[in-house]
Amino acid sequence: EVQLVESGGGLIQPGGSLRLSCAASGFTVSSNYMSWVRQAPGKGLEWVLVIYSGGSTYYADSVKGRFTISRDNSKNTLYLQMNSLRAEDTAVYYCARLYGDFQRGWFDPWGQGTLVTVSS
Amino acid sequence: QSVLTQPPSVSGAPGQRVTISCTGSSSNIGAGYDVHWYQQLPGTAPKLLIYGNSNRPSGVPDRFSGSKSGTSASLAITGLQAEDEADYYCQSYDSSLWVFGGGTKLTVL
Numbered sequence: 001e002v003q004l005v006e007s008g009g010g011l012i013q014p015g016g017s018l019r020l021s022c023a024a025s026g027f028t029v030s031s032n033y034m035s036w037v038r039q040a041p042g043k044g045l046e047w048v049l050v051i052y053s054g055g056s057t058y059y060a061d062s063v064k065g066r067f068t069i070s071r072d073n074s075k076n077t078l079y080l081q082m083n084s085l086r087a088e089d090t091a092v093y094y095c096a097r098l099y100g101d102f103q104r105g106w107f108d109p110w111g112q113g114t115l116v117t118v119s120s
Numbered sequence: 121q122s123v124l125t126q127p128p129s130v131s132g133a134p135g136q137r138v139t140i141s142c143t144g145s146s147s148n149i150g151a152g153y154d155v156h157w158y159q160q161l162p163g164t165a166p167k168l169l170i171y172g173n174s175n176r177p178s179g180v181p182d183r184f185s186g187s188k189s190g191t192s193a194s195l196a197i198t199g200l201q202a203e204d205e206a207d208y209y210c211q212s213y214d215s216s217l218w219v220f221g222g223g224t225k226l227t228v229l
Contacts, residue, residue, distance in 0.1 A: 035218070037166075044122060044209065044220060044221070044222045044223040045158075045166065045209055045211075045220040045223070046220065047218040047219065047220065050218070058216065058217070060217060094165055094166070098218070099171075100154075100171070100172070103153060103213045104153060104172070104213065105213075105218075106156035106168060106171040106172070106211065107156075107158070107166070107168065107211070107218075108168040108171070108177070109168075110165040110166050110167065110168075111165065112164075112165050
């Protein structure tokens, strides 16, 4: 069974840093396109960033220069390093596999999500 | 403001048919990019419902169907059931990023 399990969320002060983890099972992270998608409280879904199987990364403008996506192939785990956090980054963060031809791709599966709250 | 536009809410009685629209533009749906749909039950992660405009993943009932035409797409749900009450999101691709609709809350009356 393909599965993603996130961890690392919590309460962090504005300007702080946090690293989220996403452990995969049932498939290999390094052979797939992997993404982070976030959902602010009571709001819709927002794509945040993607890492291609070859290692290239792409970011939404809202997080460019502050967030970094990476992976540890030996642990089959995806990471999201978040720096210079702002109140508007408060959201549930989901990791998801981007499946299919990447421009035509869809997100499946999704992890259960981890809540990041940026507040003083 | 989302790149893809969905109605904020729709409703229907058990057994009825409802449709949810997803309106885009010439830079996303109209450019030929596929549309995908997700169901998000209260307090849970989104789940893939329809991929590639009209394909159902294994395990998704055939009560759910998708279509695409021009710059828009639609999700239809027939034989509405209480457990279909959820938020539904469309998703496509636009200018080097993946985009979602604002979501539609389906209420089963």
